[in-house]
Amino acid sequence: MDTRWAKSSHAxxxxxxHFIWCPKYRRKVLINGVDIRLKELLIEKATEHGWAIEKMEIMPDHVHIFIKTTPNDSPVFIISQLKGYTSFVLRNEFQWLKSRLPxxxxxxxxxxxxxxxxxxxxKKYIEDQKTR
Incomplete structure (x- = not known):
């Protein structure tokens, strides 16, 4: 999705x-390589679904993502895919996360x-339709 608009067969x-989310208890655990691996995993999952991460920033205690998607994917589906996948993989690769957080x-x-x-x-555009 390199341009402003994307197209499908009917749209x-x-x-x-823009999504923001935090580790449990807002613990500063996105450090020491977890942050780098998290970026890789988020890109991997986005690519799998055909989404484009335009900008991403991993802070020690929260994540910011600006992502372009298709109309078929709801925000709740997107966030559940990103959070579920990354949690599963990171907690298996970084065992110390399991002892720090439930x-x-x-x-x-x-x-x-x-x-x-x-x-x-x-709003103005819709309002102006009455006068056309």
């Missing part, structure tokens, strides 16, 4: 989300849809 779209990630997350056009412009 032209620009679906992008689960790697909290159940909660933040998501915001990102678009090229602001909410105000969309």
């Amino acid at each position: 032209t779209y620009n679906c992008a989300y 689960t790697l990630w909290t159940r909660s997350y933040y998501v915001e849809s990102i678009g090229h056009i602001s909410e105000d412009i969309i």
